[in-house]
Amino acid sequence: MTKFDVRNANMTMRDRLVLALDVDSGREALHLATELKESVGLFKVGHQLFTAAGPDIVRRIVDMGCRVFLDLKYHDIPNTVAGASAEAVKLGVRMFNVHALGGIEMMKAAVQSAGETAEKLNTERPVVLAVTILTSTDERTLRRELKITRSLRREVCHLARLANRAGMDGVVASPQEITMVRRAVRNDFVVLTPGVRPAWANQDDQKRVMTPAEAVAAGADYIVIGRPILKAENPGEAVEKIIQEMSGQMKAEKAKDQKI
Secondary structure, eight states: OBBBOOOOOOOOHHHHHEOOOOOHHHHHHHHHHHHHHHTSSSEEHHHHHHHHHHHHHHHHHHTTTTTTTEEEEEEEEEHHHHHHHHHHHHHHOSSSEEEGGHHHHHHHHHHHHHHHHHHHHHHHOOOEEOOOSOOOOOOOOIISSSSOOOOHHHHHHHHHHHHHHTTTTTTOEEEEEEEEEHHHHOOOOOEEEOOOOOSSOTTTOSSSOOOOOHHHTTTSEEEEEOOHHTTTHHHHHHHHHHHHHHHHHHHHHHHHHHHH
16 A cells, blocks of 8 residues: 655645644543644644543544644564554554664564555555654753764764665654755655744744744755644634744745746
């Protein structure tokens, strides 16, 4: 089975926006999905919501006609990750991820299992992404705590190449590494980026950030935004402000290309 087409040239800015449902109840998640399902491309279900509400919350959001990015960052022995990947496919998610630091055999197991399960279910395989280095990590943490001697950007590029060799569809990376990832892997490779904060929002605990407009200009296929929308008095209005910022940047880039 083929995978979902997530690098369609006709994607709108709404298609590219991923809302992180980092809330502590299924009820709140369903309310947000109902309110914003026409405004954003995907809803991200991560550890907090999945632990609070279980896999049923994913099924319910999918049943609403929404696309789900299952952000559980699988990182275990290949057999265990293969089993988890199969279950992700059964949930009907549009994409899910694993940690690239789990190694090439683990990543291969995830892609193979997802493909085999999709084949059995006669459905399209979800896009499988590899997490490179978390956007809360900086050079100091990488060197002093993790004892990785490569620079942060070089490590991200190394993991992107490793993911590509394993047959992954793309990576999750900081917006500051998008350009380098594009140079490191030149085929049809998806880049989804968290660590995106509108100019009017707080940076929170993210350390390697860009604005939505900057991330789009750098070449991100998808951007993930959570708290600036979740904490807004009117989440719908916050989404529209972000879409306008992203669209404005795209118009500027097209105008620049036409002049050249």
